[in-house]
Amino acid sequence: MSSATNPGFTSGAQTVSMPTMKAIILAIGDELVLGQTADTNSAWLSRELADHGVTTLYHKTVADDVDAIAGAFTTACAESDLVVATGGLGPTADDLTREALSRLTGKPLDFHPPSLERIRAFFKKLGREMPAANRCQALFPRGAEVLDNDWGTAPGVRVRQGKASVFVFPGVPREMAAMFDRHVAPFVSRAAKGVILSEIIPTFGAGESGVAEKIADLMQRDRNPLVGTTVSGGVVTIRVRSEFPTADQARKHLDRTVADVKQRLGTWVFGSGADTLQGVVGAALKKRRRVVVTAESCTGGLVARMLTDSSGASEYFRGGWVAYANEMKESELGVPPGLIAQFGAVSREVAEAMASGALAKSGADYVLSLTGIAGPLGGTVEKPVGTVWICLGIARSGSRSFKSEPFLFPGDREAIRERAAKTALNRLRLELVEE
Numbered sequence: 001m002s003s004a005t006n007p008g009f010t011s012g013a014q015t016v017s018m019p020t021m022k023a024i025i026l027a028i029g030d031e032l033v034l035g036q037t038a039d040t041n042s043a044w045l046s047r048e049l050a051d052h053g054v055t056t057l058y059h060k061t062v063a064d065d066v067d068a069i070a071g072a073f074t075t076a077c078a079e080s081d082l083v084v085a086t087g088g089l090g091p092t093a094d095d096l097t098r099e100a101l102s103r104l105t106g107k108p109l110d111f112h113p114p115s116l117e118r119i120r121a122f123f124k125k126l127g128r129e130m131p132a133a134n135r136c137q138a139l140f141p142r143g144a145e146v147l148d149n150d151w152g153t154a155p156g157v158r159v160r161q162g163k164a165s166v167f168v169f170p171g172v173p174r175e176m177a178a179m180f181d182r183h184v185a186p187f188v189s190r191a192a193k194g195v196i197l198s199e200i201i202p203t204f205g206a207g208e209s210g211v212a213e214k215i216a217d218l219m220q221r222d223r224n225p226l227v228g229t230t231v232s233g234g235v236v237t238i239r240v241r242s243e244f245p246t247a248d249q250a251r252k253h254l255d256r257t258v259a260d261v262k263q264r265l266g267t268w269v270f271g272s273g274a275d276t277l278q279g280v281v282g283a284a285l286k287k288r289r290r291v292v293v294t295a296e297s298c299t300g301g302l303v304a305r306m307l308t309d310s311s312g313a314s315e316y317f318r319g320g321w322v323a324y325a326n327e328m329k330e331s332e333l334g335v336p337p338g339l340i341a342q343f344g345a346v347s348r349e350v351a352e353a354m355a356s357g358a359l360a361k362s363g364a365d366y367v368l369s370l371t372g373i374a375g376p377l378g379g380t381v382e383k384p385v386g387t388v389w390i391c392l393g394i395a396r397s398g399s400r401s402f403k404s405e406p407f408l409f410p411g412d413r414e415a416i417r418e419r420a421a422k423t424a425l426n427r428l429r430l431e432l433v434e435e
Helices: 040-051 066-079 097-103 113-125 133-136 173-191 208-214 245-270 278-287 302-305 327-333 336-343 348-362 411-435
Strands: 022-028 055-062 082-086 109-111 139-141 144-146 157-159 164-168 196-204 226-230 234-245 293-298 317-322 366-372 388-397 399-408
Touching: 022 040, 022 066, 022 113, 040 055, 040 173, 040 196, 055 066, 066 082, 066 097, 066 164, 082 173, 097 109, 097 139, 097 164, 113 133, 139 157, 144 173, 144 293, 157 278, 164 173, 196 245, 196 399, 208 226, 208 234, 208 245, 226 399, 234 245, 234 388, 245 293, 278 302, 278 411, 293 302, 293 348, 302 411, 317 327, 317 348, 327 336, 327 348, 348 366, 348 388, 348 399, 366 411, 399 411
Parallel strands: 022 055, 022 082, 082 164, 293 317, 293 366
Antiparallel strands: 109 139, 144 157, 157 164, 196 234, 226 234, 366 388, 388 399
């Protein structure tokens, strides 16, 4: 293991090559493969393993098929030091993980009398007789280590296959988490060779390529800390992962890189960790004792919904209008009929008139108004689907000002509406930063 600093590093980067323990996570069950149940176990396990200095190479979901499960185990054991699998330990015919482990190890399944008694005792505590089907939960490959489960009927299993340690737990999240803490956490704490710390930085206002251009040199694959990006719903998230022999080293280099990323990206960065645009905007409004209202057409109340996602939103959000039809724009927000006839509903003039009416009726400090074409119908050559006018109205000292801008958002109806709502919130965020 080397911890020598590269003299030419920037932002705390090091070229440290560490023999970190590598893990693969398997989630077993038809309901996961078919999308009927979300695989929350794998995400939880990845976070926990990272906290213990273990790098997860990948997650894999596997159907209730003994050949597929055995094959997944064989591949994972060849590619990693640690395999953690969940699911397939129940009492029904489609619970095939035990048989797959038998194939993996080449050992027959034997009854484990202490486990059978524990299962019986579990049912007795509930005032019930143990069904005969549950006997199979006391079967384990010969020589395997049985991992007691105090939270359910299915014991876990630990086997060694080649260089890999294999831990198998029930798929019930509560049971899986408790058994991980008891059996895996102490094992990896002893075996792991370093510390992994990570942080995520959410941004809005630029595409993934624009963000990547600003931090290109930080995203080199041989760099430590490692920097990467993902995008979802217009939010580009930067992931920083720092992997070093000690926690102090990992924290020092993580903090340097995070500070560098934030400095380069400036106001595109709107928070940290799990922050959302609406949460950041709400906190800023609350801090400044300002209130906002909304006047929405194409987004159908989505901005208002986002603003009220957080408890206590009544402190900064007064209410809003969904003026979808032109008649509602006129009757509820006072948009002059001639304005719509002259400029069209999707225009700067109508967006600002909507904002003006909302400010006049509400007495709020800010208004976000949106009018556009979310599609799939309604577009023209001059105003194609995705065209949205967003106006930020500001009331100060008895006067009103308006900042309006047209956007052309890509995607389907849902994507256009979501991007428009987030862009409106971001416009208010930037105004609050300037204030």
